[in-house]
Amino acid sequence: MKFLGKPRSQPAAFLPLCWLFLRILQPGHSHLYNNRYAGDKVIRLIPKTEEETYALKKIHHQFKVDLWQPSSISYVTEGTVTDVHISQNASRALLAFLQEANIQYKILIEDLQKVLENGNSLPTQRNRRSLSEYNYEVYHSLEEIQSWMHHLNKTHSGLIHMFSIGRSYEGRSLFILKLGRKSRAYKRAVWMDCGIHAREWIGPAFCQWFVREALLTYRSDAAMRKMLKHLYFYIMPVFNVDGYHYSWTHDRFWRKTRSRNLRFHCRGVDANRNWKVKWCDEGASMHPCDDTYCGPFPESEPEVKAVANFLRKHRKHIRAYLSFHAYAQMLLYPYSYKYATIPNFNCVESAAYKAVKALRSVYGVRYRYGPASRTLYVSSGSSMDWAYKNGIPYAFAFELRDTGHFGFLLPEMLIRPTCTETMLAVKNITMHLLKKCP
Numbered sequence: 001m002k003f004l005g006k007p008r009s010q011p012a013a014f015l016p017l018c019w020l021f022l023r024i025l026q027p028g029h030s031h032l033y034n035n036r037y038a039g040d041k042v043i044r045l046i047p048k049t050e051e052e053t054y055a056l057k058k059i060h061h062q063f064k065v066d067l068w069q070p071s072s073i074s075y076v077t078e079g080t081v082t083d084v085h086i087s088q089n090a091s092r093a094l095l096a097f098l099q100e101a102n103i104q105y106k107i108l109i110e111d112l113q114k115v116l117e118n119g120n121s122l123p124t125q126r127n128r129r130s131l132s133e134y135n136y137e138v139y140h141s142l143e144e145i146q147s148w149m150h151h152l153n154k155t156h157s158g159l160i161h162m163f164s165i166g167r168s169y170e171g172r173s174l175f176i177l178k179l180g181r182k183s184r185a186y187k188r189a190v191w192m193d194c195g196i197h198a199r200e201w202i203g204p205a206f207c208q209w210f211v212r213e214a215l216l217t218y219r220s221d222a223a224m225r226k227m228l229k230h231l232y233f234y235i236m237p238v239f240n241v242d243g244y245h246y247s248w249t250h251d252r253f254w255r256k257t258r259s260r261n262l263r264f265h266c267r268g269v270d271a272n273r274n275w276k277v278k279w280c281d282e283g284a285s286m287h288p289c290d291d292t293y294c295g296p297f298p299e300s301e302p303e304v305k306a307v308a309n310f311l312r313k314h315r316k317h318i319r320a321y322l323s324f325h326a327y328a329q330m331l332l333y334p335y336s337y338k339y340a341t342i343p344n345f346n347c348v349e350s351a352a353y354k355a356v357k358a359l360r361s362v363y364g365v366r367y368r369y370g371p372a373s374r375t376l377y378v379s380s381g382s383s384m385d386w387a388y389k390n391g392i393p394y395a396f397a398f399e400l401r402d403t404g405h406f407g408f409l410l411p412e413m414l415i416r417p418t419c420t421e422t423m424l425a426v427k428n429i430t431m432h433l434l435k436k437c438p
């Protein structure tokens with residue numbers, strides 16, 4: 001069974017039979033992604049010495065591991081929390097190697113395929129029939145997200161305007177929702193993008209949640225009403241459309257775009273290393289096969305170029321840039337590429353502090369916050385630094401839930417709590433903007 005094939009219309013008589021067949025298949029026997037992750041493990045390693053760090057780097061090259069955290073092996077030093085996804089075949093040899101070398105490890109996920117199938121509902125269980133009853137507590141394919149956007153554009157024309165800012169490498173439209181009460185008066189704006197990295201599915205889920213909350217509460221909630229009255233929100237629910245699609249159809253853990261390289265068989269560029277700000281320096285790779293590949297030149301990716309062009313054109317009235325990633329539970333602000341303090345540190349810092357405090361008030365979930373370079377790691381060519389350097393005074397990157405228990409496979413059950421608490425943080429930052437702080 002195809003994971004995401006659109007259900008074709010079937011003659012009515014076949015439906016009960018199909019239903020019965022699907023009931024027998026589920027749960028857990030639907031073979032998402034052709035069962036390719038059966039028996040795969042996710043292991044956490046924290047090297048304690050220089051020798052262990054060296055051994056870990058050797059493992060990375062030798063065992064073809066898929067690094068979940070941090071995004072590049074070059075970031076790993078003593079004390080770095082390192083999560084690796086390893087195939088069933090390689091796991092036996094790897095575990096033996098770790099035991100031999102006396103390196104401590106923790107198995108975070110015993111069988112990746114099982115977690116993948118337990119956490120996500122099957123397409124048959126999903127609400128696809130009616131967009132007015134769109135289910136915000138499941139992950140949606142690109143096709144579903146785009147028809148949801150078209151639907152909102154038609155049904156909420158007073159508050160929502162949808163447009164495209166260009167096309168992806170594979171020719172998909174790059175859609176944006178402009179949200180806010182229409183006004184002839186000058187209005188400032190907030191930019192939000194989700195899904196720069198394909199496998200971080202909670203991001204696009206949050207962008208959709210934000211739109212839903214805005215539509216549901218702007219009449220009853222004074223803060224939301226104020227936000228939509230005084231600001232426009234430009235929301236890009238899926239930035240890396242090609243990568244996101246690929247993460248649904250082929251490789252659940254794909255991160256980059258899908259552009260081809262002339263000299264290497266490896267595809268894709270890290271869309272968060274491709275911006276013209278200290279491009280391809282520390283924390284970015286020049287190798288096309290790496291997950292943090294910066295690309296052949298800045299803005300080489302049509303998705304990055306389209307967003308950069310849009311932000312350049314509107315930078316005078318865009319006051320905040322918010323980007324949503326996963327996973328680490330952090331709220332980051334510039335700089336990413338250096339350790340220096342930003343000029344408007346006090347304003348940004350207090351916004352971050354209040355946002356994280358508001359987030360924690362809901363379920364007690366703790367977020368670390370601070371400059372990305374010190375809080376996460378140094379990375380050059382990121383969208384957040386670029387936005388800040390191009391005159392957007394509030395630039396933030398969220399690393400949403402969790403801290404490694406499910407990693408990229410955050411179960412659909414956790415979409416609601418994650419989005420509810422994140423919503424408070426975003427509203428806090430936005431309200432902060434409306435007050436006087438340069």
Ligand SMILES: [Zn+2]
Pocket residue numbers: 196197200324325326
């Ligand atoms: Zn990311």
